Structures are given as C-alpha cells and as structure tokens.
Amino acid sequence: MKHDLVKPTEAQLKARRNRSIALALALAAFVILVYLGSVAKLGPAILSRPM
Numbered sequence: 182m183k184h185d186l187v188k189p190t191e192a193q194l195k196a197r198r199n200r201s202i203a204l205a206l207a208l209a210a211f212v213i214l215v216y217l218g219s220v221a222k223l224g225p226a227i228l229s230r231p232m
Contacts, residue, residue, distance in 0.1 A: 189197070
C-alpha cells in the first residue's frame with residue numbers, strides 16, 4: 182500500500198514556524214517568571230548559604 186505524504190504549503194510552514202517561536206518565547210517567559218518568583222520568595226541569601 183502506497184502512502185502519499187501531504188506537503189505543507191509555504192504559508193502553512195510560515196504559520197508553523199511563527200507558532201513554534203511564540204511557544205518558545207512563552208515557555209522562556211514562564212521559566213523566567215518561576216525563577217524570579219523563587220528568588221523573591223527565598224530571598225537573595227539563597228546564594229550565600231554555607232556549603
């Protein structure tokens with residue numbers, strides 16, 4: 182049985198790329214917010230704790 186793959190159009194490829202970039206930026210913003218929230222909650226002293 183032969184399987185023909187559907188080739189996306191140029192517009193679809195561009196839309197997929199834009200979605201991927203938007204998702205990556207949203208994920209990066211979320212990571213930064215969680216990091217900043219952790220630092221705000223734990224305070225700057227977390228970096229100068231004894232080993």
